Structure formats: C-alpha cells, structure tokens
Amino acid sequence: MMKKLITLMGCGFVFLSCHQLSNSVQETFKSNDTVLNKKIQGQRAAETDGVITETYTTTHTEQHTEGESINFLTDTEKLIRAENALKQLPQFAGKEIFIYLVAYFYDDGRINILLQSGNSGHVANYSYQNGIWSEPVPFPVPLINGHQQLSIPLSTLSFANVAGITRAYRKKVASIEGAVPLSQVYVSIFNNEIHWFPSVITGSSLK
Numbered sequence: 001m002m003k004k005l006i007t008l009m010g011c012g013f014v015f016l017s018c019h020q021l022s023n024s025v026q027e028t029f030k031s032n033d034t035v036l037n038k039k040i041q042g043q044r045a046a047e048t049d050g051v052i053t054e055t056y057t058t059t060h061t062e063q064h065t066e067g068e069s070i071n072f073l074t075d076t077e078k079l080i081r082a083e084n085a086l087k088q089l090p091q092f093a094g095k096e097i098f099i100y101l102v103a104y105f106y107d108d109g110r111i112n113i114l115l116q117s118g119n120s121g122h123v124a125n126y127s128y129q130n131g132i133w134s135e136p137v138p139f140p141v142p143l144i145n146g147h148q149q150l151s152i153p154l155s156t157l158s159f160a161n162v163a164g165i166t167r168a169y170r171k172k173v174a175s176i177e178g179a180v181p182l183s184q185v186y187v188s189i190f191n192n193e194i195h196w197f198p199s200v201i202t203g204s205s206l207k
Helices: 022-028 076-087 161-173
Strands: 001-008 013-016 051-057 062-063 097-106 111-117 121-127 135-140 152-155 184-190 192-197
Touching: 051 161, 076 121, 076 161, 161 184
Parallel strands: none
Antiparallel strands: 001 062, 013 051, 097 111, 097 152, 097 184, 111 121, 121 135, 184 192
16 A cells, blocks of 8 residues: 655645646536536636646645545545535534635545634544544644634535546546546645645646
8 A cells, every 4th residue: 555645834835847737627617517516716727837836824744545446536426425424413513614724535435624613713633434524633723824714614615526626637637648647636725715636737748
C-alpha cells in the first residue's frame, strides 16, 4: 500500500505548472444534471502551462494509506448517502454545520473532513469509512487574523459534485501521456470560497 501526505502550509505558497483542468471543471458545472446544478463559488480558472499560486493561513496535514479502489469518487449515490449520514449525526441536530479549511474524498470510500458546529468555534475532524462516520477528534483552531474566512456552510457543498469533478479529471487524463490516475479529490476553503483540487494535471505530453 502507498501512503500519501498532503500538507496545507500556513502563509505559504504552492506553485504548480502543468496542464490545466479548470476549463473541464467549469464545463462540468454547466451540465443540466440536477445533482450538479449548484453554483460552486471560488472556482477560479488559471490559464494552461502557467503558475498557480495559492496562499493558506493555517496548517493541516492529511496522511492517508490507500486501500482498494471501489470507485467511490464517481459513485454519486454513495457520496450523497455519506453526506446525508453526516447531517443526521445527533451532535448536529438543530445546528448549522460548517466545513472548516479542508475536506478530502478518496476512491477507496473514505472521507476526512474538518467541521465546525454552529457558532461554537470548536472544530473537529470527522472520518468516514465503511459507510460509518467516526467520533469527532478535536482540531485546534489557531487564533490568527482571518481564520473566520476558512469556513463555509456544509449546505453550500454537495458531495455529489465530487463525482462530476472526478469524471472531468479522468476524461482529461486520458488525453495526456504520463498523467497519474486520480485517487482522491479535496476541497480547500479560503476567503470563504470553495477551491477544488487537483485543479491541474501533470503529464509529459498530449496523446
């Protein structure tokens, strides 16, 4: 099995230069599919073969040991089921749920997401595996300026959109020599906006 480590660095910069997926992603959300017709804010398109710069104001490290793929990323029904199960957890009864900073989706059926309940200010990590949400694990929120801009209501992000993102990405991968297959999709929250990743595909050349 292979371990993947993703880190969003505080006040750092991520520089990427490769084939751009953003146009394909935008086309995905122009679809008439009722599952994908929600407006996705913060979907910024940079031009191909340029340099993309993202700045983050806090740090979160995600370590994941990949399991066997079950095509979770393209299974709209399972993604919606996971979202509904999350909203129905007892601790969220009568409260608005906010996604804080990041949400990771894996093709082996796992989800890791930071959530904030109501206006409590308390953030916890929730993990989804084998169709079950884990008990929350407290996540320390740094007392820094702007950390309030790192959250959005869960209601503004449909898990079903992961399937559309994945299909668009994989369609693009098929046309690029040496491109790595997609096994995860994740969301970063910045300036109270949704940013989808990966937003680029690295490969040697077009097929």
